[in-house]
Amino acid sequence: MGRLSGRSCIVTGAARGIGRAIGEALLSEGADVCFADINGEQVERVAADSHTISNTNGAKVTWAKVDVTDRHQVQDMIGKAVSVFGKLDVKFNNAGVNKPMNFLDVTEDNWNFIMGVNGLGCMIGMQEAAKQMISQGTGGKIVNTASIASRQGFGNVAPYCASKWAVVSLTQSGARDLAPHNITVTGFAPGVVATEMWEQVDQDLMEIGASERPGQAMEEFSAEILKGRVAKPDDITGTTNFLASKDSDYMTGQIVMIDGGMTLV
Numbered sequence: 001m002g003r004l005s006g007r008s009c010i011v012t013g014a015a016r017g018i019g020r021a022i023g024e025a026l027l028s029e030g031a032d033v034c035f036a037d038i039n040g041e042q043v044e045r046v047a048a049d050s051h052t053i054s055n056t057n058g059a060k061v062t063w064a065k066v067d068v069t070d071r072h073q074v075q076d077m078i079g080k081a082v083s084v085f086g087k088l089d090v091k092f093n094n095a096g097v098n099k100p101m102n103f104l105d106v107t108e109d110n111w112n113f114i115m116g117v118n119g120l121g122c123m124i125g126m127q128e129a130a131k132q133m134i135s136q137g138t139g140g141k142i143v144n145t146a147s148i149a150s151r152q153g154f155g156n157v158a159p160y161c162a163s164k165w166a167v168v169s170l171t172q173s174g175a176r177d178l179a180p181h182n183i184t185v186t187g188f189a190p191g192v193v194a195t196e197m198w199e200q201v202d203q204d205l206m207e208i209g210a211s212e213r214p215g216q217a218m219e220e221f222s223a224e225i226l227k228g229r230v231a232k233p234d235d236i237t238g239t240t241n242f243l244a245s246k247d248s249d250y251m252t253g254q255i256v257m258i259d260g261g262m263t264l265v
Contacts, residue, residue, distance in 0.1 A: 001058060002028070002029035002030030002031070003029050003030070003241075003245050003246075003247070004026055004029040004030045004031035004244060004245055005029070005030030005031070005059075005242065006030070006031075007024050007026075007030075007031045007059070007089045007090055007092070007244065007245075008031070008032045008034075008038055008081065008082075008085035008086065008087050008088050008089045008090070009023075009032065009033050009034070009090040009092065009244060010033075010034045010077065010078065010081050010086075010088065010090070010091050010092065010129070010142045011023040011026070011033060011035060011092040011094055012036045012037065012066065012068055012077075012092065012093060012094050012095035012125060013033070013036075013094040013095030013096060013113075013145075014035035014036055014043055014046060014094070014119075015036060015037035015038075015039045015042040015043040015046055015197065015199075016037075016042065016196050017193070017196055017197055017233060018044065018094060018145070018190065018193060018195060018233050018236055019035075019037070019092070019095070020035070020056050020233070020246055021233030021234055021236060021237050022036045022047070022092055022237055022240045023048055023099070024048065024053060024237075025088075025234070025237035025238075025240065025241050026059075026240075026241060026244060027050055027059050027061065028053055028055050028057075028178025029052040029086065029113070029241055029245075030057050030058075031058050031059060031063075031090070031244065032059050032060040032061070032082065032084075032085045033054075033059070033060075033061055034061075034063065034077070034081035034084070034085070035050065035061070035062075035064075036065070036066045036077050036095075036258060037065070037095070037233050038065065038066065038068075038095070039065075039085070040063075040065030040095070041262075042065050043064075044065075045065050045136050046063070046105070047061050047062065048093070048261050051213065054143065055243065056097075057221035058118065060079060060084060060085060061089045062081060062084045062085075062107065064077040064080050065082070066095075066245040068071060068093075068121030068122075068124065068125055069116045069117060069120055069121050069124065070093045071124050073130065073178040074124050074128045075128055076127060077105065078091075078128055078132050084182055085092050087136055087138070088129060088132045088136070088140065089133075089138075089140050089141065089177060090111045090140065090141045090142075090143065090229060090244045091125060091126075091129035091140070091142050091143070092142070092145070092230045092244075093121070093122045093125040093126060093129075093142065093143070093144045093167075094144075095112055095117060095121055095125075095144040095173070095222050096117060096118045096145060096163075096197075097113065097117045097162045098114065098157060098197065098200075099113065099160075099199055099204060100156045100157050100160075100163075100201060100204045100205050100208060100210065101112060101156065101157075101158075101159075101208060102155070102156050102208055102209075102210065103155050103156065103158050105208070106158055106159060110147055111158055111159045113159055114159040114163050115159060115162065115163050115166070115198060116212060117163075118160070118163035118164065118167065118245050119163045119164070119166040119170075122144055122166070122167050122170055123170055125142075126142050126144070126170060126174050126185065129142055130142065130174070130181070133157050133181065134172075134181050134183070138182075138189065139146070139181065139182030139183055139184075140182075140184075140246060141183070141184050141185075141207060141243065141248075142174060142178070142184070142185045142186075143185075143186055143187060143188070143240065143243045144167050144170065144185070144186070144187035144245065145167070145169050145187065145188065145190070145191060146164050146167045146168055146171070146187045146188065146189040146255050147160075147167075147189050147191075147194075147260050148189055148190070148191045148257070148262055148263050149161040149164045149165075150164035150165050150167060150168045150189055150217075150255065151189065151257075151263050151265050152263065156205065156208060156210045157201075162261045164198035166188075166205065168187065168255055169201065171185050171187045171255060172185075173184065175252040175253030176253065179252060184223075184248070184251055184252035186248065186250065186251055186254050186255070186256070187252070187254075187255040187256070187257065188239050188240060188243065188256045188258055189190065189257045189258065189259065189260050190231060190236055190255065190259060191222075191225065191230075191257075191258070191260055191263070192218060192221050192222045192231060192262070193206065193231040193232070193233060193235075193263040194218075194230050194231065194232055194233075195233060195234065198218065201217070202214060202215065202217050202218060205217045207233045209234075218230060222262070223238065223261060225259070225260040225261060225262045225264070226260060226262070227260035227261055227262075228259025229259070229260070230260075231259070233262060235258065235260075236258055237254060239256055239258050240244045
């Protein structure tokens with residue numbers, strides 16, 4: 001029996017990268033997991049691959065295609081997870097996007113796209129998860145993905161930074177509002193993580209002239225990491241499993257930095 005056995009979890013943005021790693025790590029400790037992503041075909045494959053993990057401990061797996069900015073789709077995702085697992089205990093609002101633009105070139109479309117997914121999507125996910133948890137009457141946990149960009153602004157990803165500051169604010173607001181319902185709201189803030197998303201950001205930064213060669217941006221961003229290397233997705237999952245477990249029951253309204261010492265705040 002893992003320490004998460006019997007817990008029902010949803011992870012958005014779970015078709016790849018950090019989200020997939022979170023879901024697989026939850027499964028490895030016995031949790032039932034719904035992998036959710038806007039890329040339905042890819043997240044279905046991820047869920048199928050994860051059955052290898054779940055078959056070893058009896059955990060259940062399902063998946064859902066979801067646009068986190070669409071409240072009805074979020075409700076349907078939660079409904080599917082509850083129909084399979086019987087309840088919802090932990091909701092990870094992990095789906096996120098980035099599209100670098102130099103500060104003076106940021107457009108309304110760029111701002112609205114990033115803030116829509118990272119900000120509004122987080123709020124809708126929190127609200128709908130909380131409604132389900134309140135209806136169950138058993139409390140629950142909501143965990144949001146922030147970033148080192150929620151602690152300082154960077155010139156060519158201003159909307160992304162603003163959106164992750166919004167995640168911190170939503171985490172604090174939700175923690176205050178939902179505490180009477182025995183729902184905790186926490187988050188974690190990764191630094192530079194070697195994922196497919198970073199590979200795309202690296203390419204985008206070259207296209208806007210912010211870097212000259214592949215890998216340069218990651219090298220420069222990670223030069224001051226005290227641990228001396230960029231993170232891998234599984235560097236994050238020890239903390240995310242902790243935040244999903246009873247071990248973190250007395251924690252709420254907090255953001256845990258997982259950046260290898262890149263920012264000391």
